[in-house]
Amino acid sequence: MTTTTTPRRSGSSGLRxxxxxxxxxxxxxxxxxxGVFLLVPVLMALWVSVSDWGGRGSPLSGSVSFVGAENYSAVLSDGGLATKDFGTALRNNAWYVLLVVPLQTALALFLAVLVNxxxxxxxxxxxxxxxxPSVTSSVAITVLWMFLFTSSGAVNGVLAWFGINGPNWFNDPRGILHLALGTDTGPVALTQGGVLGISWWxxxxGPSIAMSAYILMAVFTTSGTFMLLFLAGLQNLGGDVEEAAMMDGANGWQRFWRVTLPQLRPTLFTVLTxxxxxxxxxFDQIYAGGRGAPSKTTLTPAYLSYQTAFKNQEWGQGxxxxxxLFVIIIVFTLVQRWALRDRPVSRRRIRAYQVASKGGRS
Structure with missing residues (x-):
């Protein structure tokens, strides 16, 4: 008679x-x-942000003093040039995010559905x-983009065929919303108040004409990458649910909006994040392009951090x-995670889908 012995396991984890x-x-x-190449540099940068390090020697030397939130207050609340520059960079980047993220996501999803x-x-x-375009050097694309969007470039040549006098894109600091309104002066209530040294007006x-060219370039270069993510998500979906929706009489748009897109929520969260x-x-497009020009309307916080630290030698402020910027990214990611969280399907939504299906069947 043979007996089998099971290996002894240690602890409640069940590991051998x-x-x-x-x-x-x-x-x-x-x-x-x-730890050496990520955690330690981050901790040293955090120490630099609360110290008076001047860029020479080690930030951990005895000659470097702790200044607390002085560098942060210079950027956020002092009201000087550093605050105004940061407000300008934040405004530019906010419009950049507001336009690029939805456009590149929608275009990537459209291309993925088309290719699938x-x-x-x-x-x-x-x-x-x-x-x-996603695997091409961003610097090379920026140089090509600047060539295409000059006053005598191909883009303005195409616009001229339609009787439109195109601007010199990368040298025009005017905001597109102010241009749409036909004025640079707004109501007193909007021109007096403001935040970070920038008035509400x-x-x-809106983004400047120069920043709009960068926005178009970002959508052009990144949509292909996100298309592959959406395509992988579409190819992993089962057809059972969509077939059931077809049997219920849902049309193509209803199947996409109520069946396909909810199943792509994890991919959508990844793409948006x-x-x-x-x-x-x-950063690299701004550095290879106008470096904040014209009139700082293409300045971004990432480039401003580099400029403040390496050019102005204000290492703490940089x-x-x-x-x-790290905190801003974390906050937006958490808000986005909350917005795309899984929600239980209510009876009202089920009833709405049934009504919509009957309408499509009719």
Whole structure:
């Protein structure tokens, strides 16, 4: 008679003896690398943001003093040039995010649905063509974009065919909403008050014409990447639910809006999160382009942090801007996570879907 013995397990976790130690041993190199090259620099940058380090020597030397929130107050509340520059950069970037994220997400989803169609011939070619701008150097695309959007460039040449006198895009600081209203002067109530040294009227100016060119470039270069994410999500969906909706009489738009899109919620959250992070951290296009010109209407917090630290030698303020930007990204991500959370389906929504299905069947 033979007996079988089961391996002894340690603790309530059910791990065999020694597996926990082996796991820590295998992950130790990655933990050390992340700690040395990620955690330690972040902590040092945090110390720089609350100290008077001048850029020479070690930030941890005895000559560096703790100044508390002085660098943060210089950026947020002092009302000087640093505050106004940060307000300008925040306004520019806010309009950039407000326009780029929805446009690139909608375009990426549209392209993914289009490429996912079984009847489309040459789908591999279109996938590669749409994705190609995403793998091209952003600096090269920025240089090409500036060439296309000059006063004598191809874009203005096309606009001239329709009788439109195009601007010199990257040199025009006027806000597009002010241009639409036909005025640069607003109501007294909007021009007197404000935040971060910028009046409410200037906050409502919209992106400048120069920033609008960057917005178009961002949508052009990033939609291909997000298209692949949506395409992967679409190909992983089961057809049972959509077939049931077809049996209930739902039309194509109802099936997409009420069946396909809710199943893409995890992919949508990923796309929106990556889009938000990328838009708030936009730097290389600004650096390769006008570097904030014209009239600081393309200035962004990421570039302002670099300019403040490396050019103006205000290392504490530059680090403070970076951490403020980090907090902004975290807050937007949490709000987005709350907005896209899973919600229980109410009876009212079920009834609305049944009514809509009967309407589509009729």
């Amino acid at each position: 003896r020694g597996e926990a130690a082996a796991g820590w041993l295998f992950t130790a190199p990655v933990i050390v690398i992340l 169609r079984a009847r489309l011939r040459g789908r591999g070619f279109f996938r590669t063509a749409y994705y190609f 200037d906050w409502l100016a 990556l889009g938000l992070i990328g838009c708030w951290q936009v 680090a403070a801007i970076a951490f403020i």
